Amino acid sequence: MAPDDLAMLAATTGVLVVCIVVAAVVRYRRRDEIFAGVTPGLTPAAGMPERTVRVGGASGAYDGPVAVQFTPPPGLTAGIVGTLVDGRADLRDVTAALLDLAVRGALTITAVPPASEGGKPDWRLTLVQRDGWADWESALLRDLFGGRDVVLMSGLTQGRFGQAMREAQVELYRGVVGGGYYRSHPRAKNARVAMLGYLVVAIGIGLLGFLGFTWSQRGSWYGWMGGALVLAGGVVLALTGRGRTPRTALGTARRIQALGFKEYLVTAEADRIRFEEAQQIFSRYLPYAIAFGVADRWATTFAEVARRARADGVGLAWTDLGYLDLGPLLEGGAALVDLADLGALGGDASDLWNGLGLPDGDFGDLVGGVADFVGSGSDLALPDGCDGCDLGGCDGCG
Numbered sequence: 001m002a003p004d005d006l007a008m009l010a011a012t013t014g015v016l017v018v019c020i021v022v023a024a025v026v027r028y029r030r031r032d033e034i035f036a037g038v039t040p041g042l043t044p045a046a047g048m049p050e051r052t053v054r055v056g057g058a059s060g061a062y063d064g065p066v067a068v069q070f071t072p073p074p075g076l077t078a079g080i081v082g083t084l085v086d087g088r089a090d091l092r093d094v095t096a097a098l099l100d101l102a103v104r105g106a107l108t109i110t111a112v113p114p115a116s117e118g119g120k121p122d123w124r125l126t127l128v129q130r131d132g133w134a135d136w137e138s139a140l141l142r143d144l145f146g147g148r149d150v151v152l153m154s155g156l157t158q159g160r161f162g163q164a165m166r167e168a169q170v171e172l173y174r175g176v177v178g179g180g181y182y183r184s185h186p187r188a189k190n191a192r193v194a195m196l197g198y199l200v201v202a203i204g205i206g207l208l209g210f211l212g213f214t215w216s217q218r219g220s221w222y223g224w225m226g227g228a229l230v231l232a233g234g235v236v237l238a239l240t241g242r243g244r245t246p247r248t249a250l251g252t253a254r255r256i257q258a259l260g261f262k263e264y265l266v267t268a269e270a271d272r273i274r275f276e277e278a279q280q281i282f283s284r285y286l287p288y289a290i291a292f293g294v295a296d297r298w299a300t301t302f303a304e305v306a307r308r309a310r311a312d313g314v315g316l317a318w319t320d321l322g323y324l325d326l327g328p329l330l331e332g333g334a335a336l337v338d339l340a341d342l343g344a345l346g347g348d349a350s351d352l353w354n355g356l357g358l359p360d361g362d363f364g365d366l367v368g369g370v371a372d373f374v375g376s377g378s379d380l381a382l383p384d385g386c387d388g389c390d391l392g393g394c395d396g397c398g
Helices: 003-029 078-086 091-103 135-145 158-178 192-217 222-240 249-267 275-292 295-311 327-331 350-355 363-375
Strands: 033-035 052-054 107-112 122-127 150-152
Touching: 003 192, 003 222, 033 249, 078 091, 078 158, 078 249, 078 275, 091 107, 091 135, 091 158, 091 275, 122 135, 135 158, 192 222, 249 275, 249 295, 275 295
Parallel strands: none
Antiparallel strands: 033 052, 107 122, 122 150
16 A cells, blocks of 8 residues: 555545544533432432432433422423423424413403303403413413403404414523523534534535546545545434434433323322312313323313212212313313313213213213313414524524
């Protein structure tokens, strides 16, 4: 091998090694941070040093055991929790945020029976308290009500309602960044390194032709090898350059707490819930169950609570949760619906309630009415686009 052959191969091999090292570092830094020296889900005590490391696992997010939490993460609303857990602000999270506002007293939601048999129920939204909420929550209320105190869901134009939901989606993304749970937009493509990879690929293709032709003139195939090494380095960068936005150590801690609360919602046992507390607990935690996508399991638990209450001669006023009044709808004979996916409802869940010994018109109608309300916005598909990209560090979303 001639000295110039060796020099050329050393240079192109160096490019490949650098690309591999950069890709490895980038992949490592795409892993979530986590506080070191404390139990997962906790934050260092005051005065303790905040040392952080990157989590392991293939997904880049913490996937170890979580302790059951009996309350939501402190200070986090349902919409923020749903966005934090999976890094996406979707329709389910926006709906949970709206119901969470109702739980906290911003508005009430009253069912309006269908005008004709087989028609869809309507919903009357009544504004109770306009001010005193987070800026984005106040904006959502302002866009929904437009200066009025009472609106019908059917009276909200697709454009206005859709825009309000869209802006709420953007604000949820801003909320998880502003809260310190992400340093940049959770849906950022993080494509800068990938773009560098595309540039190296282009250079590699050029070198493949130039070096291959030049060295072949001398009867050597080392030129083709050198160009291929640079091209391979570019491919490595291009394939690994895009990636997830990692959570901060605080974001990981709050996510673990949220997953612990989700575990409670899924595993709560009916015989451990006091009858007199059942309605309040169901009402308060329903938005979180919707955000987690476990409202069906949460509802099943309280169907069992209702069955036990009836057996003991205790009545539970499920038709009015304070903020969500389903009485008018139940009188109209609301149909049961499948709660498995509150973002895209359909089907019939009668077997679920009958299996629990509950007649139609009881608890099943309650959750059916809740699901009808949640599903009333399911036609408003929130696009998976670039949301809130004025946030620092967002170089394009997807």
